[in-house]
Every structure is written in C-alpha cells, then in structure tokens.
Amino acid sequence: MIVDPDVVGLSRLQFALTALYHFLFVPLTLGLAFMLAIMESVYVMTRREIWKRMTQFWGVLFGINFAMGVATGVTMEFQFGTNWAYYSHYVGDIFGAPLAIEGMMAFFLEGTLVGLFFFGWDRISPVKHMLVTWFLALATSLSALWILIANAWMQNPVGAAFNAQTMRMEVTSFSEVIFNPVAQSKFVHTVSAGYTMGAMFVLSISAWYLLRGRNIEFAKRSMTVAASFGLAASLSVVVLGDESGYTVSENQKMKMAAIEAMWETEPAPASFTLFGLPDVKTHETHAAIRIPWVMGLMGTRSLDEPIIGIASLVDDAKLRIADGIKAYDAMLVLRENKDDAQARAILAAHDKDMGYALLLKRFIDDPRKATPADIQKAADSTIPNVPVLFWSFRIMVACGLYFIALFAYAFWRASKRRLDGRGFLRAALWSLPLPWVAAELGWIVAEYGRQPWAIEGVLPTALGASSLTAGQVWISLGGFVLFYTALAVIDGYLMVKFARKGPDGLGMWPKQPDSIPVTAQTA
Amino acid sequence: MFDYDTLRIIWWALIGVLLIGFAIMDGFDFGVAALLRVLGKDEHERNVLLETIEPTWEGNQVWFILGGGAVFAAWPLLYAASFSGLYVAMFVLLVAFIIRPVGFNFREKMPDPRWKAVWDYCLIASGVIVMLVCGVAFGNLFLGLPFRYDGDLRMSWEGGFFGLFRPFALLSGLVSLSMLLAHGASWAAMKADHVIAERAARIARIASLVYLVLFVLAGVWLAYGIPGYAISGPVVSGGLSNPLAKQVAVGASWFTGYMTHPAFWAAPVLAFAGALGVQLFVGRRGFGGFFSSGLAVAGTILSAGLALFPFLMPSSLDPASSLTVWDASSSRGTLLIMLGVTAVFIPIILLYTGWVYRVMRGRVTLEHVRKSHNLY
Numbered sequence: 001m002i003v004d005p006d007v008v009g010l011s012r013l014q015f016a017l018t019a020l021y022h023f024l025f026v027p028l029t030l031g032l033a034f035m036l037a038i039m040e041s042v043y044v045m046t047r048r049e050i051w052k053r054m055t056q057f058w059g060v061l062f063g064i065n066f067a068m069g070v071a072t073g074v075t076m077e078f079q080f081g082t083n084w085a086y087y088s089h090y091v092g093d094i095f096g097a098p099l100a101i102e103g104m105m106a107f108f109l110e111g112t113l114v115g116l117f118f119f120g121w122d123r124i125s126p127v128k129h130m131l132v133t134w135f136l137a138l139a140t141s142l143s144a145l146w147i148l149i150a151n152a153w154m155q156n157p158v159g160a161a162f163n164a165q166t167m168r169m170e171v172t173s174f175s176e177v178i179f180n181p182v183a184q185s186k187f188v189h190t191v192s193a194g195y196t197m198g199a200m201f202v203l204s205i206s207a208w209y210l211l212r213g214r215n216i217e218f219a220k221r222s223m224t225v226a227a228s229f230g231l232a233a234s235l236s237v238v239v240l241g242d243e244s245g246y247t248v249s250e251n252q253k254m255k256m257a258a259i260e261a262m263w264e265t266e267p268a269p270a271s272f273t274l275f276g277l278p279d280v281k282t283h284e285t286h287a288a289i290r291i292p293w294v295m296g297l298m299g300t301r302s303l304d305e306p307i308i309g310i311a312s313l314v315d316d317a318k319l320r321i322a323d324g325i326k327a328y329d330a331m332l333v334l335r336e337n338k339d340d341a342q343a344r345a346i347l348a349a350h351d352k353d354m355g356y357a358l359l360l361k362r363f364i365d366d367p368r369k370a371t372p373a374d375i376q377k378a379a380d381s382t383i384p385n386v387p388v389l390f391w392s393f394r395i396m397v398a399c400g401l402y403f404i405a406l407f408a409y410a411f412w413r414a415s416k417r418r419l420d421g422r423g424f425l426r427a428a429l430w431s432l433p434l435p436w437v438a439a440e441l442g443w444i445v446a447e448y449g450r451q452p453w454a455i456e457g458v459l460p461t462a463l464g465a466s467s468l469t470a471g472q473v474w475i476s477l478g479g480f481v482l483f484y485t486a487l488a489v490i491d492g493y494l495m496v497k498f499a500r501k502g503p504d505g506l507g508m509w510p511k512q513p514d515s516i517p518v519t520a521q522t523a
Numbered sequence: 524m525f526d527y528d529t530l531r532i533i534w535w536a537l538i539g540v541l542l543i544g545f546a547i548m549d550g551f552d553f554g555v556a557a558l559l560r561v562l563g564k565d566e567h568e569r570n571v572l573l574e575t576i577e578p579t580w581e582g583n584q585v586w587f588i589l590g591g592g593a594v595f596a597a598w599p600l601l602y603a604a605s606f607s608g609l610y611v612a613m614f615v616l617l618v619a620f621i622i623r624p625v626g627f628n629f630r631e632k633m634p635d636p637r638w639k640a641v642w643d644y645c646l647i648a649s650g651v652i653v654m655l656v657c658g659v660a661f662g663n664l665f666l667g668l669p670f671r672y673d674g675d676l677r678m679s680w681e682g683g684f685f686g687l688f689r690p691f692a693l694l695s696g697l698v699s700l701s702m703l704l705a706h707g708a709s710w711a712a713m714k715a716d717h718v719i720a721e722r723a724a725r726i727a728r729i730a731s732l733v734y735l736v737l738f739v740l741a742g743v744w745l746a747y748g749i750p751g752y753a754i755s756g757p758v759v760s761g762g763l764s765n766p767l768a769k770q771v772a773v774g775a776s777w778f779t780g781y782m783t784h785p786a787f788w789a790a791p792v793l794a795f796a797g798a799l800g801v802q803l804f805v806g807r808r809g810f811g812g813f814f815s816s817g818l819a820v821a822g823t824i825l826s827a828g829l830a831l832f833p834f835l836m837p838s839s840l841d842p843a844s845s846l847t848v849w850d851a852s853s854s855r856g857t858l859l860i861m862l863g864v865t866a867v868f869i870p871i872i873l874l875y876t877g878w879v880y881r882v883m884r885g886r887v888t889l890e891h892v893r894k895s896h897n898l899y
C-alpha cells in the first residue's frame with residue numbers, strides 16, 4: 001500500500017516547520033546556559049554582587065526562551081509516532097533508544113534543575129547553586145548529544161540489519177550506533193553553533209545598552225564574557241563544521257555533490273564553486289566562480305581522490321536499485337517461508353540495497369515489476385534540491401566566517417578594555433539575527449539534503465509516513481501554524497520587552513552608578 | 524540471563540512504572556492547575572498555588588516525555604500504532620502539553636490581571652484536557668481500537684476522533700479526572716498556605732469519593748458489559764515481534780487474569796486504600812493525604828494494566844492485529860541495553876529529584892508570595 005502523496009507532503013511540511021521552529025530556541029538555550037554558568041562562577045569566585053545579578057538578568061531571558069524550547073520539543077518527541085508511524089515501526093528498534101536515553105540522562109536533569117535555578121537562589125548555598133547551573137548547562141548539551149546520535153543514524157545507518165520476519169531494521173551493534181563518526185562531528189558542530197548563538201545574543205543586547213549609555217557596567221562585563229566564549233565557539237563551529245563536511249563526503253556522496261552542484265565528476269583535486277547558478281534542468285552551473293583545489297582538499301583531505309559528480313551517483317543508484325529488487329524479492333519469499341536457504345542467501349548478499357528497491361514504491365506498487373524507465377525515475381529521485389542546498393550551504397558558511405571575525409574583533413577590543421566605538425557596537429547589534437539564519441540553514445542542508453531518504457539508503461521518506469488522511473494532517477498543520485505563530489508573537493514581544501527593560505528597569509541593578517572609570521570596568 | 528520473554532515482561536512493568544510516575548508526579552501539577560481558580564480566590568492565593576508546583580513541574584513533565592521515548596524504544600509498534608491512530612486526540616494532547624511551559628513562565632511576565640487570567644484559563648484547560656484525554660484513551664484500550672496490519676506491517680486505521688468518545692471510555696476519562704483532581708487537591712492541602720489548604724482538603728475528599736464510586740462502576744461495567752480479548756492457540760512469548768503471527772479470540776472476560784492470579788487483586792485494593800486514606804488523612808499534618816492519593820493513582824493504573832495483560836492495544840477491527848507484550852516489542856538486544864541504561868539512570872533521577880523536593884520543602888505561605896520577587 002502506498003501512502004497518499006498529499007499526506008507525505010503535508011507531513012514533511014509539518015515536520016520541517018515544527019523542527020525549524022523548535023530549533024529557533026534550542027541553540028540559544030545551549031549557549032545561554034553555559035554563559036550563565038560562567039557568569040555565576042565568576043560570582044562565586046569573586047563574590048561581586050554584579051555577577052550574580054548578571055546571571056539572574058540573563059536568566060530571565062533564558063527562562064522565556066527555555067519555556068519555548070521545552071514547549072516545542074514536546075511535539076518532536078511524539079511526531080515520529082503520529083506522522084511517521086511506518087518509519088517508527090521500521091527503525092524504532094534503533095532510533096527509539098537514543099531518544100529514550102536522552103530523556104533519562106539529559107532532559108530529566110535539565111527539567112529538574114531548571115526550577116531550582118529560578119527558585120533556589122535563597123534556598124541553597126552559592127556554590128551549590130552554581131553547580132546546579134553547571135549541571136543544567138551540561139544537561140542541555142548532553143541532550144543535544146543523544147538527539148544527534150539519533151539524527152546521525154538517519155544520515156549514516158550503522159550497526160543495524162534488516163529482519164524479514166519482523167519487517168524492520170534491528171540493532172546488530174549498539175556501540176556502532178553510539179560511536180557513529182557522523183554523530184561526533186555533528187554533535188560538536190551543533191552545540192558550538194548553539195554556543196555561538198548564545199554569545200551573539202548577549203553581545204548584541206549588551207551592545208544595545210552601551211549604545212544607549214545604559215547598564216554600562218553590566219553590559220561591558222557581559223560583552224567580555226560573550227566575546228571570549230563566542231570566539232572559541234565560532235572557531236569550533238567552523239573547524240568542526242569542516243569535519244562534518246568531511247564525514248558527509250564519505251557516506252553521503254549525493255548530499256556533498258548537491259551542495260557543490262557538482263553535476264559531473266571533476267578530476268582531482270576538485271575546485272570549490274564560490275558562486276554559481278545551478279540549473280536543475282540542464283545539469284549545469286551558470287556564471288560559476290571556481291577556486292581550484294579547495295573542494296578536493298576539504299572533501300577528501302587529499303589531492304588525488306575525486307569527488308564523485310551527480311551523474312555518476314545516479315548511475316550507481318540504478319545498479320543499487322537492480323540489486324535491491326533481488327533483495328526485495330528474497331524478502332517476500334522469506335516472509336512466506338522463513339527457512340528458504342536460497343532466499344536467505346540472496347537477502348544477505350543484497351540487503352544493503354533493499355532501500356533502493358523501496359524507492360520504486362513511489363512509482364509502482366511492486367518493485368519486482370519495475371521497467372528500466374521506472375528504475376531511471378527512481379534513480380533520478382535520489383538527487384536532492386541542488387540550488388537550495390548550494391545556497392543554504394554558502395550562506396551558512398559565510399555567516400560562520402563572519403562570526404569568527406566579529407568575535408575576534410570584539411575579543412581584541414575587550415582585551416584592550418575598549419568596548420566602545422559606535423560602529424562596532426552597531427555591527428554587534430545588527431548581527432543578532434545571523435546565528436539563527438546560519439542554524440536554520442544548517443538544518444536545511446543536513447535534513448533537506450538527506451532527501452529522498454528518511455534513513456539514508458534504507459527507508460525512503462515517502463514510505464515512512466503514517467496512513468492518515470490529508471484532512472487530518474491539514475488540521476494539525478493548520479493548528480500548529482496558528483498556535484506557533486501566536487506563541488512566536490508573544491515570545492518575541494516578551495523577549496524585546498524584558499531586554500529593553502534591562503537590569504535597571506527590572507530593579508536588579510541601580511540606574512546610574514556609572515562613576516567607575518572606563519579602564520576599570522571590565523574587571 | 525534475561526530471556527526475550529522475561530525482558531518483555533520487565534519492559535511491560537517499566538512502562539507501567541513510567542506511566543505511574545507520570546500520573547503521580549505530573550498528575551498533581553495538572554490537578555493543581557485545573558483547580559487554580561477554584562482554590563485560589565485572588566492573585567496572591569493563585570501565586571501561592573503556582574509556587575507550590577512551579578519549581579518542580581518541569582521535571583515532572585519529563586516523565587511524560589520519557590514515557591514517549593521509552594515506548595518508542597521498547598514498544599515501537601505500540602508507539603507507531605497508538606500515536607498515528609489517535610492522531611487528532613494526540614494533537615489535542617500535544618497542544619495541552621505545549622501550552623504549559625509557556626503558560627507557567629509567561630503568566631509571571633506581566634502584572635495585568637487580564638493577561639494573568641488568560642494564562643490561568645490556558646493552564647486550567649490544559650490540565651482538564653490532559654486528565655480527560657489520557658483517561659478516555661485508556662478506556663478505549665479495553666474496547667479495542669479500529670486498526671489492522673498488512674503484510675508489510677503497515678498499519679491502517681478505520682475510525683475518527685469522535686468515535687473515541689464511547690460511553691465506557693468517557694467513564695474512564697471521568698475516573699482519571701476525579702482521581703487526579705483529588706491528587707492535585709491533596710498536594711495543595713499539603714503545600715499551600717493554610718487558608719487554601721483547608722479548601723483543598725475539602726475538594727480532595729469529595730473528588731476521591733467520586734473517584735471511588737466511578738472506579739467501582741467502571742470495574743463492574745468491565746466485568747459484565749465489555750468482552751475481553753484472549754490469545755487463542757499457542758502463546759509464543761519469546762518469538763519475533765510480528766503481531767500477525769498469532770490468533771486472538773474476543774468474548775472472554777477482561778478479568779481472566781484476576782481469576783487465575785488472585786494476587787492481581789492487590790492492585791484495586793491499593794486503589795481503594797488510597798481513596799479511603801485521602802478521606803482519613805488529607806488536611807492533617809504530614810504527607811498522609813498526598814501519599815494516599817498517590818496510592819490510588821498507582822493502584823488504578825496497575826489494575827487496568829493487569830486486566831489488559833498481555834494485551835497492550837487490542838484491535839476491534841482485526842483482533843489478530845492486536846498488539847501484545849509478546850509481539851510488539853523491540854529486539855532482545857535493544858530491550859537488554861535499554862534495561863541496563865534504565866537500571867543506572869532511574870535511581871539517579873529519583874535521587875536528584877528527591878533532593879530538589881527536599882530543597883523546596885515546606886508550605887508556601889501568603890506572606891512569602893507577598894514579599895518575594897518572582898524571578899521565574
């Protein structure tokens with residue numbers, strides 16, 4: 001049975017919207033939590049009241065954002081079951097485990113400690129409260145670790161095999177799932193992106209206070225923390241993003257080729273296309289500006305390995321589809337008679353390609369009856385949306401490089417104790433949205449670039465959907481859009497309101513105590 | 524050491540533990556939220572009530588999230604079939620859960636009484652909806668749900684949202700509602716200022732009495748009015764997880780398990796004892812009232828789970844497609860690994876949760892909320 005294409009399309013749209021929306025809040029939580037822990041540590045070490053007040057003030061903004069992150073995370077934990085029921089059945093044996101472990105190891109700690117962060121100031125000693133904040137920060141990042149282990153398995157499904165009797169993938173090696181190389185590079189890349197976002201948030205709002213001449217002591221200290229933390233984080237996000245790119249090129253060649261709009265295999269070392277207009281019809285990139293060697297070095301870490309182009313990857317897909325059909329046929333035989341030794345041997349030989357046979361299900365009911373034209377269509381469907389990936393990737397990388405420059409400059413100014421200069425402060429203020437742009441585009445590159453697969457090479461997205469009616473998904477999609485928009489408006493309103501109020505307006509710090517000379521302020 | 528069937532029973536029990544954990548820990552948050560404007564006559568009183576749950580409700584809600592994750596990991600077929608089948612109900616439930624974190628936080632962000640009222644009613648609605656929907660869903664399990672599997676183990680569902688509101692399911696929703704209102708009120712009686720606590724104790728007594736009557740009524744209805752499911756033919760408890768490999772007969776009694784294992788009766792007895800305990804202890808010193816209402820919650824869920832065993836989700840459309848403990852689990856490897864992880868982390872969770880409750884111990888007084896500046 002094939003799921004209604006409308007249901008698939010609507011479910012994908014809903015997943016993308018809810019995930020992108022959730023991802024507006026989560027990275028900020030990741031970054032701010034660590035900055036709170038750093039500020040509070042300075043308080044505990046120096047016992048200067050201002051650092052406690054800084055922790056509390058940024059804590060208020062953290063709280064608003066945290067609530068949104070938790071709220072929108074609920075959807076994510078359950079949406080696999082509601083909208084992707086066949087996916088959940090097919091890979092739940094592997095994919096469910098990291099989600100459950102995330103709950104036990106990370107989210108429980110996070111959820112339990114966050115209350116104490118807000119309500120515990122007068123109930124526990126400063127050292128204990130600081131430890132609570134550190135564990136809170138640690139738990140947010142641990143949470144990211146397990147979610148990314150789950151996600152990495154979608155990109156690179158290691159440690160599992162198909163079982164014809166249960167019609168699903170089952171774990172063969174749990175340690176391979178946990179120590180998936182894709183998970184490691186993705187984890188560091190993603191949490192660093194969150195840290196960068198947190199740093200930018202504090203940097204920008206502090207810059208706004210300085211531009212207004214308000215909360216100067218507060219803002220300069222906050223900025224110094226943000227500049228140092230942000231510099232480290234943005235360096236890490238780019239360097240480890242590159243590592244992430246390298247692992248992509250090893251196991252998702254099609255995604256890599258699409259990001260680079262590399263239609264044909266280039267002789268090694270491949271050049272990097274800085275600018276270009278990919279044309280999906282003619283399979284050409286117009287007006288391309290290319291930098292020789294760079295792509296080959298980045299993607300393969302060598303001078304003699306080529307990066308495979310889209311055309312030859314489609315040819316590979318055709319071969320894998322043909323092999324996959326053999327596996328599919330053997331699977332059907334085994335389902336009737338699980339002791340058929342011949343079928344068992346065929347399945348064992350070709351089960352790595354069975355997912356490719358499932359690609360045909362979008363076009364015909366029975367993959368065994370595929371014509372060469374069907375196979376061609378299925379193979380062509382393995383090409384993701386090249387222009388979107390090409391540009392998303394480039395804008396994301398440009399943002400990343402810009403963050404390094406901005407934080408390096410801010411760090412230099414902070415170390416010279418010269419956090420003034422209206423040009424610099426304005427740049428810091430107006431850069432506020434960029435980490436969100438970069439993070440959302442990063443999600444698009446990683447997940448939209450995985451299409452047409454839900455699990456790379458194993459399960460096509462179109463097969464993973466639940467057997468729902470389009471009407472049902474319209475209800476939930478419409479509901480989410482309305483509900484989330486309302487929440488976004490309120491959240492944005494409160495964030496701006498409380499950032500504008502500032503520590504002085506909230507009564508956390510006196511209004512005009514700025515008699516301390518400029519040079520002594522960043523102590 | 525752990526056979527596949529043993530692991531399945533352990534995981535059936537663990538999901539029960541998570542469900543009971545959720546109902547006890549988050550249940551009183553829902554109860555308090557639902558009673559926010561009944562127990563709290565003015566803004567100060569409502570602040571007291573909220574402050575009894577605000578420091579800990581977030582951690583409590585993780586029982587629900589973890590429940591979802593654990594069902595996904597251990598019972599992927601159940602996770603997939605129940606959530607996609609009950610699609611619209613799940614959506615309503617999710618909205619109710621999503622509104623809570625923002626409701627608690629945003630409410631405190633503006634002094635305007637209209638603003639606070641809006642969030643109060645959101646929290647009240649969210650509490651009532653969750654308590655009702657969870658109960659209705661549980662009731663529907665006994666009636667069977669309209670799904671079947673094809674050879675690819677793709678599930679299809681033939682029924683809509685409103686079909687879920689069958690009389691027995693509604694009764695079950697009311698059992699859940701009264702039970703958790705009693706539980707929430709017991710919490711408020713223990714934690715809130717004495718003025719509010721007295722009101723709460725009265726409500727706890729009434730709600731637990733209503734609960735007791737409805738619970739007995741549901742039991743009688745289940746015994747005499749609702750056909751039970753049973754696996755017919757050989758029971759393969761250690762086989763591969765494929766629901767189509769068995770046969771199921773409808774018409775037996777849901778009380779068969781209680782007849783063959785008299786020890787099962789301990790569960791409803793616990794529920795009874797809990798409801799009576801609320802009558803005796805609520806409003807007095809100590810935590811006897813809250814402990815009793817918690818006992819009633821645990822006893823109720825356990826009673827239902829034992830009656831259903833080994834069924835997880837019976838199918839009314841094609842009984843053979845029913846999901847049971849023996850054919851809806853993950854592979855043995857996954858169950859074993861997840862058992863190890865659970866054995867390590869649940870005790871740690873209980874430890875730090877206990878510590879946080881200890882730090883936040885004591886009544887929240889009106890005097891305290893009048894003085895303190897809420898940073899939340």
